[in-house]
Amino acid sequence: EYDYTIAQESLYKAAEQGDEIAVAFINQEEKFDIASSMQKAKKLVNWAHDSDKNLVIFNIKKESAAAYLGMIAYLIQLQEEGFPKAYSIVFNSKVENYLPVDLGETDTHKFFANAAQYSKTHTALKKYAQGAFDTYEYYSDGDAEWAVPAGGYAAMALAFADPEEYYKLALQYVEGVDFDHAISPFVFAEAFAKVCKGTQRERMQAISSYPDML
Secondary structure, eight states: OOOHHHHHHHHHHHHHTTOHHHHHHHHHHTTOOHHHHHHHTTTTEEEEEETTTTEEEEEESSOSHHHHHHHHHHHHHHHHTTOOSSOEEEEEOSOOOOOSSSSOOOHHHHHHHHHTTSGGGHHHHHHHHHHHOOTTOBOSSSOGGGOOBTTHHHHHHHHHHOHHHHHHHHHHHHHTSOTTTOOHHHHHHHHHGGGOOHHHHHHHHHHHTGGGGO
16 A cells, blocks of 8 residues: 655655755645645635535636646645545536546546646646545445546546656556455556556556456
């Protein structure tokens, strides 16, 4: 299981020792501010959540990077407040993007696919995904057998948007799930292998074939 806290500590330790890549990464991560992102999106989108039904509701008024940054910030805020990771998104948007994976066209799927269309959202999506990753928690937007683990949609969306930049994030996602109870990571690995190169492609192909060995 991926431990974001340990990874973050290692990153900051590397930065303290003068690792330029680690320093640049931290500076990029810290550019995303939850409060200001939500404030800038107030006139662009309405949001709410239902704790009893584990729903997050987004009604977007104007499609823009700022609107999606605000919604992602809202998800991170809920996450930090302890809102269940096993939720669904009710998403009112006329724009319909879906990832090239056969996982159903749900509102939750559409939200993350739409958000990743804006490069400005990628840092925020990564922050959300790493905080959401959980071996045993799944979004409740589809059939249990095909459910996507928490953080999975964001990781997949980023991986398809920029395979080289987010390959490691995709790997953290597929290797951090309960392989015996989740089909969606294998479906993703098979599709993602088609846009990877070299050893990365081989790794994804090996992961996608795992169910055949069970």
